[in-house]
Amino acid sequence: MTAKVYFLPLTDGLSAGEQARALGRLYEASGADSAVDGKDFVAIKLHVGEKKNTTHVKPELIKALVERVKAKGGLPFLTETSTLYKGERENAVKHLLHAHRHGFGVDQVGAPFIMADGLTGNTEYEVSINGELHQSVKVAREIMSADALLVVSHPTGHVAAGLGACIKNLGMGLASRMGKLRQHSAMLPEVMEDKCRYCQKCIRWCPQDAIIEKGGRAYIQTEKCIGCGECLAVCRFDAVKYDWGAESGFMQRSMAEHAYGAVKEKPGKCFYINVLVDMTKDCDCFNSCQPKLIPDIGLLASGDPVAIDKATLDITARVHGKTLAEISYARHDAMIQIAHAEKIGMGSLTYELVQVE
Numbered sequence: 001m002t003a004k005v006y007f008l009p010l011t012d013g014l015s016a017g018e019q020a021r022a023l024g025r026l027y028e029a030s031g032a033d034s035a036v037d038g039k040d041f042v043a044i045k046l047h048v049g050e051k052k053n054t055t056h057v058k059p060e061l062i063k064a065l066v067e068r069v070k071a072k073g074g075l076p077f078l079t080e081t082s083t084l085y086k087g088e089r090e091n092a093v094k095h096l097l098h099a100h101r102h103g104f105g106v107d108q109v110g111a112p113f114i115m116a117d118g119l120t121g122n123t124e125y126e127v128s129i130n131g132e133l134h135q136s137v138k139v140a141r142e143i144m145s146a147d148a149l150l151v152v153s154h155p156t157g158h159v160a161a162g163l164g165a166c167i168k169n170l171g172m173g174l175a176s177r178m179g180k181l182r183q184h185s186a187m188l189p190e191v192m193e194d195k196c197r198y199c200q201k202c203i204r205w206c207p208q209d210a211i212i213e214k215g216g217r218a219y220i221q222t223e224k225c226i227g228c229g230e231c232l233a234v235c236r237f238d239a240v241k242y243d244w245g246a247e248s249g250f251m252q253r254s255m256a257e258h259a260y261g262a263v264k265e266k267p268g269k270c271f272y273i274n275v276l277v278d279m280t281k282d283c284d285c286f287n288s289c290q291p292k293l294i295p296d297i298g299l300l301a302s303g304d305p306v307a308i309d310k311a312t313l314d315i316t317a318r319v320h321g322k323t324l325a326e327i328s329y330a331r332h333d334a335m336i337q338i339a340h341a342e343k344i345g346m347g348s349l350t351y352e353l354v355q356v357e
């Protein structure tokens with residue numbers, strides 16, 4: 001089946017207010033409203049960015065969605081889950097205070113923030129999916145309670161998956177702690193002794209304090225490691241090794257299956273928005289202010305999570321010669337997650353691009 005993906009082009013460097021007005025036009029033109037009925041609890045899935053991240057989707061855009069959901073009689077709330085790694089979003093209390101600091105308080109966007117996976121990331125439900133890797137997946141509990149889901153994703157490169165966009169926002173972003181661990185279970189790195197200069201950067205950066213000194217080199221304690229890949233990203237000497245072929249592929253397919261679990265029980269009640277603005281090499285979980293990798297492109301909206309991520313790759317390739325994933329992490333094939341999502345019945349790789357002014 002051919003999906004529709006709505007595309008509203010933006011010029012580079014527009015203010016958050018201009019982006020929000022454009023998003024309002026796209027919301028109306030794309031029929032996003034059809035996913036929302038009066039009195040629905042509408043979960044708006046977002047990512048507020050780690051402490052030093054400045055390129056996450058801005059609160060003005062979320063506020064524009066909140067207003068439209070309210071106008072339809074829905075009850076919107078912002079939602080997220082706790083991270084596996086230590087940081088500003090590792091539990092509900094820290095996450096909500098941090099969200100407020102980044103402009104996502106109820107007084108700022110007009111809707112409360114409700115963590116989908118409870119206080120510490122363990123509030124979950126199990127969804128049967130009959131996937132290729134998992135018979136069932138563990139998803140954050142309050143996603144089940146919501147009647148409708150609006151998913152706002154900020155496409156970036158990703159150190160382990162090549163692309164972080166809608167499927168990753170659903171799969172990793174709406175999994176409970178157990179669900180996340182399962183997706184990362186194959187991602188265990190190793191330090192190559194002959195290449196390590198013991199600069200200690202990975203030790204300072206590791207969010208789990210999993211790296212120690214051993215024999216004058218960095219050493220990863222696998223029992224503490226959560227496979228986040230940050231040591232690999234920060235090592236300037238290529239001393240951290242992953243078996244990318246096997247591990248990225250497993251993670252991407254597992255992520256797609258968890259994404260399917262998050263939306264499977266809401267047919268016709270999910271809508272997806274990808275904000276192709278301030279795109280960076282690494283995702284918004286990185287605690288740093290990253291330079292923009294390519295000029296801004298625009299906004300995409302679709303009722304199909306597979307088609308919207310495929311369109312994200314296609315449009316970045318059309319405008320910049322290579323896909324966002326290829327520009328960021330050429331060693332990964334980011335199509336694995338998208339193709340797997342289609343294979344298990346989540347959506348369609350075939351789409352029609354509808355331009356919105």
Ligand code: SF4
Pocket residue numbers: 191195196197198199200201202203217218234235236237238239240
């Ligand atoms: S960042 Fe790289 S070179 Fe530095 S200690 Fe870690 S593994 Fe060794």
Ligand code: SF4
Pocket residue numbers: 189205206207208209210211220224225226227228229230231232
């Ligand atoms: S992948 Fe690297 S940075 Fe992440 S927890 Fe494991 S050792 Fe630490």
